[in-house]
Amino acid sequence: MSVDTPVPGPTTSSSDPAFVTDPTVIVDDVSVWFGQKVALSELSCSFGAGVTGLLGPNGAGKTTLMRAVCGLLPPRQGSVSVLDVDPRRDRDIHARIAMVPEEDAVPVALSARALVRYQARLCGVRDRDAIDAALATVDLVDVADRRLGGFSKGMRQRAKIAAALVSEPSVLVLDEPLNGADPVQRLALIELFHRLGDEGRTVIVSSHVLHEVERLAERVVVVIRGRLAAAGERHAIRDAMADVPRRVRVRSDDDRALAAALIGHDAVVSVTVEAGPEPGTTGGVTVSTSSASELALALPVTAAGVGIRLREVLPLDDSLESVFTELTR
Amino acid sequence: MTATSSTVGSRRTRLTALVTYVLSACMPRKRLGVLALPALAIVLAGVLSRTVTDVAATEAFARVADGLVFGLALPLGALVIGDAVVGAEVRAGTFAFSWLTPSRFWELAVTRWFGGWLLALATLVPATVLAAIIAGVADAAPAIALATAAGTGAHIALFTFIGTVTRRAAIWSLAVVLLVERLLGAALTGIAQLSPTWEARAVYMSLADVPDDLVRSGIPAGWGAVVRLAIITAVLVALTTGGLRRLEPTGTRD
Numbered sequence A: 001m002s003v004d005t006p007v008p009g010p011t012t013s014s015s016d017p018a019f020v021t022d023p024t025v026i027v028d029d030v031s032v033w034f035g036q037k038v039a040l041s042e043l044s045c046s047f048g049a050g051v052t053g054l055l056g057p058n059g060a061g062k063t064t065l066m067r068a069v070c071g072l073l074p075p076r077q078g079s080v081s082v083l084d085v086d087p088r089r090d091r092d093i094h095a096r097i098a099m100v101p102e103e104d105a106v107p108v109a110l111s112a113r114a115l116v117r118y119q120a121r122l123c124g125v126r127d128r129d130a131i132d133a134a135l136a137t138v139d140l141v142d143v144a145d146r147r148l149g150g151f152s153k154g155m156r157q158r159a160k161i162a163a164a165l166v167s168e169p170s171v172l173v174l175d176e177p178l179n180g181a182d183p184v185q186r187l188a189l190i191e192l193f194h195r196l197g198d199e200g201r202t203v204i205v206s207s208h209v210l211h212e213v214e215r216l217a218e219r220v221v222v223v224i225r226g227r228l229a230a231a232g233e234r235h236a237i238r239d240a241m242a243d244v245p246r247r248v249r250v251r252s253d254d255d256r257a258l259a260a261a262l263i264g265h266d267a268v269v270s271v272t273v274e275a276g277p278e279p280g281t282t283g284g285v286t287v288s289t290s291s292a293s294e295l296a297l298a299l300p301v302t303a304a305g306v307g308i309r310l311r312e313v314l315p316l317d318d319s320l321e322s323v324f325t326e327l328t329r
Numbered sequence B: 001m002t003a004t005s006s007t008v009g010s011r012r013t014r015l016t017a018l019v020t021y022v023l024s025a026c027m028p029r030k031r032l033g034v035l036a037l038p039a040l041a042i043v044l045a046g047v048l049s050r051t052v053t054d055v056a057a058t059e060a061f062a063r064v065a066d067g068l069v070f071g072l073a074l075p076l077g078a079l080v081i082g083d084a085v086v087g088a089e090v091r092a093g094t095f096a097f098s099w100l101t102p103s104r105f106w107e108l109a110v111t112r113w114f115g116g117w118l119l120a121l122a123t124l125v126p127a128t129v130l131a132a133i134i135a136g137v138a139d140a141a142p143a144i145a146l147a148t149a150a151g152t153g154a155h156i157a158l159f160t161f162i163g164t165v166t167r168r169a170a171i172w173s174l175a176v177v178l179l180v181e182r183l184l185g186a187a188l189t190g191i192a193q194l195s196p197t198w199e200a201r202a203v204y205m206s207l208a209d210v211p212d213d214l215v216r217s218g219i220p221a222g223w224g225a226v227v228r229l230a231i232i233t234a235v236l237v238a239l240t241t242g243g244l245r246r247l248e249p250t251g252t253r254d
Helices: A062-070 A112-122 A129-137 A153-165 A183-198 A210-216 A234-240 A255-262 A292-305 A320-328 B011-025 B029-051 B057-092 B105-134 B138-165 B169-187 B196-207 B223-246
Strands: A023-034 A037-048 A050-055 A077-082 A097-100 A171-175 A202-206 A219-224 A227-233 A246-252 A268-275 A282-289 A310-315
Touching: A023 A062, A023 A202, A037 A050, A037 A062, A037 A077, A037 A202, A037 A219, A037 A227, A050 A062, A050 A183, A050 A210, A062 A077, A062 A097, A062 A171, A062 A202, A097 A153, A112 A129, A112 A153, A112 B011, A129 A153, A153 A171, A153 A183, A183 A202, A183 A210, A227 A234, A246 A255, A246 A292, A255 A268, A255 A282, A255 A292, A282 A292, A292 A310, B011 B105, B029 B057, B029 B105, B057 B105, B057 B138, B057 B169, B057 B196, B105 B138, B105 B223, B138 B169, B138 B196, B138 B223, B169 B196, B196 B223
Parallel strands: A050 A202, A050 A219, A097 A171, A171 A202
Antiparallel strands: A023 A037, A023 A077, A219 A227, A246 A282, A246 A310, A268 A282
């Protein structure tokens, strides 16, 4: 599968996009605080099979949420359920959940193979080939017997991923898993996460590199200041923000005439004629609109009305970067 | 790979893996280097006792070992090991590799203690035996080996437990040794009865042929002290199980 094409995410519930129809992980009204600092506040959402991106600025509560999902942290209020059990109480469930923490902490005296073997033995993996298979999945077979202390950050990250994968978990929680990986490895890991999601596993991935999350997950959960800011398909999140002006670049055979024709339309907030590469030429019209759908209907009609041929219509901010920027504004 | 659920493995496999992890992962080279210092101090006690010529070799070794071995080197050596098996891992963030597995909390507690105790048996006990031989009291070697094994077992259980209840385990462990055991334990018999330091000392002083003034009255001695240390160890391992249940093995980052 091409890494440029996000796989379909979990099926979102029609009534509330924060919840999926067939959840494996349910976060119900969860609050977590450390002294005076509130890390999560009454957060409710769910995760299902497929890849879900977890987004938010630093300190938003993403890592706290992931730790609560894995049972590392008990919610001070609310509850977390993974595969119908409380991960804080049921020890057996940890054979089916795996977490790759963000911290660059590994047992430095162990080799990559020893770390993966340790996880395999504790999780009851009897297939001896599973260890080599997990190491091969992250391309660490050649250095598997080297001590983790001599690994780069990216290699350590991959070793942790191999240790997480060896038990073939149903729920995989990855906190900034692409940190330290080189571009080739990033692509390989993104492809791996797609494959795991396609296999029916619940894969929750956080990342601060938003364009990578765009390639990773169609479904996104956005956490800001410990609260659920948005959830659902990334395009749906953007569409829900109808009151936020969106920008569209339109190229035509007469940009100035098109700009003049668009001014005054109800859906148009502002129009800017962009300068072209040569003096006196134009490079298209940037239209700021309060309703993308209205503009989409009005644009061809308006252009045809003044005899202008449209060449290109390009959304400028239909990316997670813009969604994130608007939500944190 | 398929999305089949994993079966939780046999207990023996888990226990073996957990102990092997403690032995291979919890004592990196730098910490082993630190552990060498109390081991060397114990051997030094044997050398120093040779310089005391006005009393019998047994008494000379007992008087030197009283302060240097039982009062300082053994607690510090056990602290290095006991902090390594839980406290240092929690601080570093690597304890999650063990916590996030189907292992039961009691399995984690017992194997952390047992792995640490094996390390003490391999390092500190030979050092005390060597010190006794160097001091010329080879016949006291079994007694000091028994005292060291029993005492470090209880101490490692204590420091392992402290590692589950505070992130500053090393500092609190040192405070317990110096303030509670050394200071309060010297003055209060009730504290000494529960102190691995004083009970380990009581094992050796009563089993070896030492002057009466070195045998502290009011606390179990000899094999009674060994039993007391075993009970202390068992209680602390049980408390460690509870500590692991409440532990939040997370880093400081959000």
